[in-house]
Amino acid sequence: MSDTAMQRYVVCYKWVLDEADIRVLDDLKVDMTRAKGKVSDFDRSAIEAAMRAAEAQGAGESQDKALEVHALTFGDAEVTRSLKDALSRGPAEGWTIAGEAAKTADGRVSAQALAAGIKAIPNVSCVFAAEGASDTYARQIPSRIAAILDWPLISSVLTLKIEGDELIATRKLEDCLQNVRVTLPAVVSVLPEDYEPRTPGLKAVMAAGRKPTHELGSAELGFDPNDVASPMLSPKRLNVSQIGYAAARKNIIHKGLSADEAAQSVASALRKEGVV
């Protein structure tokens, strides 16, 4: 199978700070200095969806590779550190767009960079992404990428399957499920519910270090990802400030009740607050 004849599913992911390491200080300043990177939780499900779709068509089972999943990410110079993590989850190859522009990027910039990356990868028939990243959850990237590529977008995908050049998906809407069908190429944004990510075993982690990786630069993208001043990479939405948010405690005491009444009262209060 020649390189150009092989189909590729590209899954986009974001290397985010692990929220478990982020601390909101007493003065509500957000301390991210000790936060380590990770593949966004939702993107892990997107990777899983891409892998399952490819595996359902026999990807990875024969030497004659007709279909592969490739991972693509946009970030600063540190983003290459994410590759081993992403590739341990199944994708055959990794692609990075690394540049200073990622530090200030808004959804428009990120989508343009990723779309350029997708164009630079040969024979991409489907792009997978999460609805949003676990740090900002702005939900812009899949729709913007689809618009730039002029491909159909299927969002809020609960489950999907690919048959030939058609993608059939079930979308989860507010109060119903909708089945849709598109002809590839297409962009899909998946929900995590039915795509619990596989946990990489030691063999997968070890193999990840040997998988091919590629850094996309000016020659392939048509722009320099470090050129923050260029109109294409200059963000239109700027972060003004970021402060921690901590809900004030309600301090409600359910007293003077029997055990059963107290339990019911607490449950009722929790329901009222939308906690359960």
Next chain:
Amino acid sequence: MSHFLNEDQQLIVNSVREFCQSPTVQKMIQEEKAVGGFPHQSWKAAAEQGYIAAYLPEEYGGMGYDHVTYYSIFEELCKNSYPCTGPISGHILGIKAIEAWGTDEQKKMFLPQLGSGEKICCGAATDPAGGTNFSEWGLTEEETEDGWILNGTKVITTNAHNADYKVVFGRPQNGAKWYDHFYVIPKDAKGLETGEQEMKLVPDGSDWGTMVLKDVHVPKICRFERGDKDALWLGTSYMMVALQSLVLGEAGFMYAFGFATQRSRRGGKLIDLQTVAHKIADMAIRNEAGRGLIYTAARMWDEGRKEECSRLASMAKAFICEAANKNLHDATIIHGGIGNTMPATVGVLWAASLQLELAEFPCDMHRDFVIESYGVDLDWKTR
């Protein structure tokens, strides 16, 4: 990131944590706990992930990782209360023995299926007379034309019932001070019976019990001789126990810190009392010192500095297991009366730490090993 781990090792630790906390694995654990007994499903899942004996070469069913990486995997499993950490520790004792003293033929015969976790192993060292009271051991070994006939009993052995292969240590011969041979006996060997499951003070996922050997015939190929090899590998098994204690000691710190920073006392936080703060600070100091001992020892093993590793491993076993007990004792006291209740957990962990103080020789025995490593000859061992 722990300063003992590089980026790749940290990635592996993260993946172990992700595995333990994944909804599928959590569901499996809950279902298995509800049924009780040996955690076979958890064992199989860990084996599929490659965790069981990841330090072994691939040809022996492992992944070829170094010991620092392997211990960090095991530590993460312990931190997440993964059900089969006790069984893995018992399994590794047996595997380490086969790996160290086996001929190539013997290693090829047993290690691939044990290293991959397809089969389970145990290390049975303790005679009813005591683990190292060799002169009063009841085990008898009679040589025959084609092998050996064993009679006797082994007690408090981890994985005693579920091990497919029992590594049974024989009484040291010709005045030897220390274990110098063992047998590998298949589970279905004629004359091998397993007794009742011993009830630990704090039950866990491991099976722990007695094996009775009545005229058990062991072919020659299944007897392993130490010969001119050393017994330094035992240190790497002690460290498995020390790692479990380290995690308990860290739990003691976390419970105490969490409680003392939230609990008020006369309008202030409990941790504002200097005596409480110092107790908790001491817990952290002990934990970090213990971590330093274990991972330095592991690095020495990986660098081929086995004698230094062995000394540090015994230091780690002696120090960490007692430190965990001290941490959990203090953490329980800081909790007040509530610390002595089941829901508070901290008191239960304190009791659990006792088991690890005793496992793979009590801490004072390890002090013997430490002093011996400086050239002191302890003559009681030949009495």
